[in-house]
């Protein structure tokens with residue numbers, strides 16, 4: 001079945017070791033350390049600069065960020081109230097997961113009205129206030145746009161499912177089914193028999209069961225890649241494209257900075273409805289493991305994306321199109337930029353780096369090099385965390401050095417030659433808190449898949465603001481997901497007071513990226529390329545000091561010598577900018593540097 005989320009996910013959930021909270025031991029270089037959390041957005045980009053090329057985009061899951069009205073659920077006014085925090089962190093934009101009216105089967109990814117705000121999150125006026133407050137804080141707002149499917153409660157689908165002659169019927173993907181005794185019909189298809197008909201093929205939904213659902217009123221099946229309550233739109237009907245582009249214009253006209261396009265490779269399906277090849281075995285939902293080649297990433301989608309790009313590009317202010325693009329390799333990712341033409345998405349997410357779950361210096365080096373060389377010069381968008389995956393601190397952490405490993409990942413993210421996506425709580429080292437009892441699970445896939453698949457609640461828990469009873473998230477003792485026990489020590493308030501905290505580390509990294517021209521704009525060259533334990537690179541921009549990053553991926557100290565010969569970097573004077581190894585604070589050379597286990601070292605060379 002479609003590899004939307006990494007396969008390692010459920011096994012990682014089972015084997016994950018307890019998060020060890022260690023006191024931070026890094027010291028920030030005094031030379032560059034500004035007073036922590038003084039307003040950070042100081043760096044100047046030339047006025048002609050395209051903002052998203054350097055952007056740090058911060059994903060907010062609105063249910064879980066800040067509850068402003070005491071109902072136990074986060075809301076838009078809550079986000080507005082926290083704008084100072086976001087500005088001080090130094091981010092450029094927030095991406096808000098869907099806040100449109102929705103029955104909330106998939107917590108907003110099942111939209112029933114694209115041009116309004118769900119009352120539990122606020123009103124359109126609240127949204128406009130959020131946008132205006134964001135503007136005052138230099139924070140752009142990116143919305144999530146779900147185009148593959150609507151909610152089954154959207155009026156379009158209600159109409160479509162009412163009769164075959166309804167004008168909306170052809171807005172969705174329907175099929176009459178085939179006789180249950182047709183040759184080649186397997187046991188899986190037979191489970192979905194209605195009126196002697198079964199689904200036209202073996203396709204499964206990524207969330208479990210057949211991808212086809214029967215509607216008695218029309219005696220047909222409709223197709224749904226995700227939940228039954230998320231019928232797929234028929235993108236071969238031009239009326240659908242027009243309607244969806246109109247909703248995008250509705251928000252662009254209000255002033256949003258762009259969109260994160262949900263599950264965008266899944267817009268089209270094979271016209272011949274060919275059976276998906278069986279990869280063998282059974283997935284966490286108890287269904288056959290199938291290849292998704294006939295259900296995802298069909299070439300036709302690129303035509304839609306090119307037209308969408310032309311539409312958004314006509315707006316002033318460099319609006320951005322970000323894609324949720326789980327793809328098999330970098331060559332496929334390049335197609336989503338439009339290859340050499342660069343006429344498709346601005347920033348299709350690179351899901352190949354942050355979700356491999358392999359903590360391996362060579363793998364990261366190879367992947368980053370690929371992204372640097374195989375995207376026709378387009379900028380990658382790197383990401384380690386989102387609302388669909390176990391938090392990276394737990395996926396990459398070994399249970400003993402998790403805080404150091406989280407710092408190393410953040411060091412890579414913010415000093416890489418890429419735009420950056422980060423997820424609320426990542427800056428705190430917030431761990432995943434997966435439900436331990438089936439009756440507590442809110443995410444439907446965690447209920448149907450229990451105990452193999454426990455769902456995505458664990459990475460969606462409320463933001464940990466302070467150590468008061470609801471962690472400063474809500475005044476209501478009953479929050480939509482429980483406050484994780486880790487809030488006592490892992491929270492914004494205590495981490496802001498601690499210069500060695502994860503939050504201070506993030507803050508400093510974002511500041512370095514914003515203020516050092518080589519990190520902001522410079523190219524990247526890998527160093528010490530045969531080293532299997534230490535990943536290192538240099539960022540260079542003519543006329544500015546170069547910046548070297550080195551990351552020890554091993555549990556042993558590693559001594560490295562970095563040779564800049566053959567790179568564009570010049571100079572011998574080395575000054576540490578940031579390291580979690582106290583001994584490296586005073587490093588002045590690129591020779592014989594000993595990096596403690598899992599440590600990070602970032603320095604200028606001139």
Ligand code: GLC
Nearest residue numbers: 004106109146226262263388
């Ligand atoms: C995307 C979202 C995920 C959602 C799915 C269906 O993958 O990130 O949360 O469940 O699409 O909309």
